Amino acid sequence: MTRQLSACIRWQGTEPATAALATFVAGAQLMLDAATPEDLRRQAETRTLAQLPVLRALGVFELFAVRDPALAALLRDELEQLERRSSKEMTGWHREVRTRQA
DSSP states (O other): OOHHHHHHHOOTTOOHHHHHHHHHHHHHHHHHOTTSOHHHHHHHHHHHHHTHHHHHHHTHHHHOOOOSHHHHHHHHHHHHHHHHHHHHHHHHHHHHHHHHHO
8 A cells, every 4th residue: 555545544543433434535535536646546446445334334325425426336336236245145144044053
């Protein structure tokens, strides 16, 4: 990770939810800034998207809307994929529990 990205997302001593929100906002700002070099933009995207499970669990996207259309579409797609993965994992977990109980 580059020094610039690290500086933008460093939040020492904060709670995980606070750090996730701060990381998401800093990453989104870098992604939307036309002056951000492409390699830094890709790193920011990876870090930003990694925060989605925590932010979804907090209900952030039920309270706030992303106004940038491209970023909103990316987040919508990623959240849908996350939801599908979660559903599959839960289905597998239920199957495993039933097997153990039998």
